[in-house]
Amino acid sequence: MKITGEIKISDNGFVFNSRTGDSFNLNPFGLELLKNIETGKDFDQIKNEVLDRFDIDDLTFEKDFYEFCALLKHHQIISQDDPLDFK
Amino acid sequence: MEKLAYEKPVISKITAGVPNKFGLPTKLKTISAIDGIAVEKLMQEYGSPVFVISEKTIRETYADAKQAFETRYPKVQFAWSYKTNYLDAVCSIFHDEGSWAEVVSAFEFEKALSLGVNGSNIIFNGPEKSADDLKLAINNNACIHIDHFDELYLLIKVTRELNKKARVAIRINLDAGIYPIWDRFGFNYENGEAWNAINRIMLAENLDLIGLHTHIGTYIMSANAYAIAASKLANLYMATHRKFDHWLKYIDLGGGFASKNTLKGAYMPGTETCPSFDEYAEAISNALISSEIPHENLPVLFLETGRALIDDAGYLLTTVLANKRSTHGRRTMVIDAGVNLLFTSFWYNLGIYPTRDLSSHVEESTIYGPLCMNIDVIRDAINFPQVKTGEKLVIERVGAYNMTQWMQFITFRPNVVLIDLDGQPHIIRKKEELASLQNFEQNPKR
Numbered sequence: 001m002k003i004t005g006e007i008k009i010s011d012n013g014f015v016f017n018s019r020t021g022d023s024f025n026l027n028p029f030g031l032e033l034l035k036n037i038e039t040g041k042d043f044d045q046i047k048n049e050v051l052d053r054f055d056i057d058d059l060t061f062e063k064d065f066y067e068f069c070a071l072l073k074h075h076q077i078i079s080q081d082d083p084l085d086f087k
Numbered sequence: 088m089e090k091l092a093y094e095k096p097v098i099s100k101i102t103a104g105v106p107n108k109f110g111l112p113t114k115l116k117t118i119s120a121i122d123g124i125a126v127e128k129l130m131q132e133y134g135s136p137v138f139v140i141s142e143k144t145i146r147e148t149y150a151d152a153k154q155a156f157e158t159r160y161p162k163v164q165f166a167w168s169y170k171t172n173y174l175d176a177v178c179s180i181f182h183d184e185g186s187w188a189e190v191v192s193a194f195e196f197e198k199a200l201s202l203g204v205n206g207s208n209i210i211f212n213g214p215e216k217s218a219d220d221l222k223l224a225i226n227n228n229a230c231i232h233i234d235h236f237d238e239l240y241l242l243i244k245v246t247r248e249l250n251k252k253a254r255v256a257i258r259i260n261l262d263a264g265i266y267p268i269w270d271r272f273g274f275n276y277e278n279g280e281a282w283n284a285i286n287r288i289m290l291a292e293n294l295d296l297i298g299l300h301t302h303i304g305t306y307i308m309s310a311n312a313y314a315i316a317a318s319k320l321a322n323l324y325m326a327t328h329r330k331f332d333h334w335l336k337y338i339d340l341g342g343g344f345a346s347k348n349t350l351k352g353a354y355m356p357g358t359e360t361c362p363s364f365d366e367y368a369e370a371i372s373n374a375l376i377s378s379e380i381p382h383e384n385l386p387v388l389f390l391e392t393g394r395a396l397i398d399d400a401g402y403l404l405t406t407v408l409a410n411k412r413s414t415h416g417r418r419t420m421v422i423d424a425g426v427n428l429l430f431t432s433f434w435y436n437l438g439i440y441p442t443r444d445l446s447s448h449v450e451e452s453t454i455y456g457p458l459c460m461n462i463d464v465i466r467d468a469i470n471f472p473q474v475k476t477g478e479k480l481v482i483e484r485v486g487a488y489n490m491t492q493w494m495q496f497i498t499f500r501p502n503v504v505l506i507d508l509d510g511q512p513h514i515i516r517k518k519e520e521l522a523s524l525q526n527f528e529q530n531p532k533r
Contacts (some may be wrong), residue, residue: 016100023101027448030096056093061473067412068096074416077102 001069004079005036020076025055037078095473099450115449115472118402118481119442122506126404126479129504134518135406135479136424138503140486142180144400144507149184152396159372162387166210168342168533169195171393171487172401176505176515179200200227202402208341210389212258212300214238214272220247225253230454232300232339234273238370239284246293256298256339257284261319263303263312272302276319285323288409289331295334298389299323302341306350306394310362310370313340317371321378324386339389340371346398348435348484357435364395388467394487401486403429407478408457418452420471422480425456425463428500429485430492432465438467438483445472458497495519 003009011048013026015034026034036046043065050061072078119126119300122141129139149165156163166189167181173195177190179202188199191213199209206227214234216224221242224231226249233239233255246253258273274281281530288296299320303312320338328334345361353360375385405424413419426432439454456463465482474480493500498521504512 002254008125022446025101027094027097027446029094030098034098034128054093055090064095067410068098071098071416073096077098085168 001037001042001078001080002040003034003045004076007077009038015077017076022075024075024077030068033065034072034077037072092144093210093449094446097448097473099448114447116438116440117443118440118483121481122146123400123510124506124512126481129478129512130404131515132512133502133504135404136422136428136501137510138428138485138490138501139402139404139512140177140503140505140515141161141400141402142491142507145177145180145397145486146184147528148396148399149181149186152364152390152392153184155368156372156388156390159307159368160375160388161385164337164389165385165396166339166389166391168391168393169198170395172489172490173198174490174503174515176513177397177490184436187389191215193223194216196220196223196227196229202466207254210300210391212302212391216241218245223248223252225251227247228254230254230256230298231252232258232298233284234258234289236274236284236287239287243291243294246291250293252293252295254295254297255288256296256300256335256337257281257288259299259301259320259323261301261303262317263315263319264309265304265307265312269302269304270448273300276323281323282326286330289327289333296327296335298335298337298339298386300339300341300389302391303343305343307343308345308361311369314370314374316340316372318378321380323378328384332383335386337387337389339391340394342391342393344392344395346394346484346487348398348431348437351434351436354435397486398484399486401489402482403482403485403489405480405482407474407476407480410474410475413453418450418471419455420452420455420474421455422465422518423457424465424482425458425460425496426465427456427458427463427494427496428489429456429465430489430494431485431487435484436466436469437485439469439471440481440483441472441474442479442481445474445478448472462486476480490516493523499524 005032008016015024062066091366121139122143166187169179169190182204188204189210190196190199206229209223209229211229212232222245232255253350256336259276260270260273261276262268288294303316324335339404344367347357347361403424405422408423409421411419449472451468452471454466456465502514502518503516505515506512
């Protein structure tokens, strides 16, 4: 899972996709997650950090995280390196 | 170390378009309590979903309407439109405030009688009246509003059989500038049908013509349309006097005042665009007072306002069942109240609000009901914050029609609770159960 090359993310949560011309707004936590994905952290790393800092249980976060990733994929903001990475 | 408050991650696409001249609200409205009782508490006690009706709002709204008309016109009488909400407790409040009953079926007629309404204070409207229904109305001295010639001749026949007089009015359809014209009910004004009906009634021995009635439509957003209707009825009122030397007793302008709900497709919210009671009253009273009718012979003005008197008093409390994403990434939400309970969701963008402050980040969402039916859409587009399953929501302005046009479908219809003037909740219609429904069924033995 990595952020596609055409994506620019500003520090205030504005996202621009220069390939499609689409722009997006992130809420603060969405911005934080996207920055974490950008640095190459995997789900478990991100989850552990979030559970340490935020008042949230692991299942709710997992559900929200994957829903968020599905949206990022839908908007062509992230892509998977290997479509068979579940191997 | 205390942990930080969590907020679901959200990304929303920025779409260019015509800017909204109102901008975005800085804070989403919340409804945490109804008449001083916490929504959470009401749902704990009476389940979810649950309809809640505020007696205080009913009486205050009625007082507003009454004041608007009585300060402008000398003789005003409201008649509660049963079909809008015929729960006994609701009708009783309107009757306690002085409303007559306006009914459109024998069922509603009998309901009004059972609530202690004097038969002579019942207006019997509607296109469906059997001979037995007419007998019921005549025997109770009700005001029968004749809808068509077949009904007129049936009524003449029934009065002969009973050898009794019937008090009648005719329903008149007319062009008040509202299109399409509602011409399926009553006799037409412009083509002379209404005048013909008046002439026939005046010749009938057992019919006592006492009024003229029109109902120009529903959710009428132009007060001036009522002025046109009132002027036309005033013309017939005077024509009847001139020809027959007979003063009618009342002019009934029906219902149709808009509530503050927002119609689907409307650019501006209903709270901004719908006329107030004062505007309707001003238009109607001016038209009648400035007509040819001499002041000493002004008719009683009857109003059958339903929607505008009860919509604001009704709430539906509901719970979020699930959050989903459509295949196009659109946010969707499932709540436990469906279109079978919210008939008005087909024509209104109902206001749906959380009970507490949530994230200020909103996303355009679709809200579905719980029915296993594709049409079960409560709001197809609403800016709404992220909510977890189990979150309580309040749907406002649902007092009109939903509790009469609701449908028992797939599951039971919920409790209806009335909060009285002392702030005490009472169940006024119990949640259905299997036995209450099976009671109507018969299963033939095989």
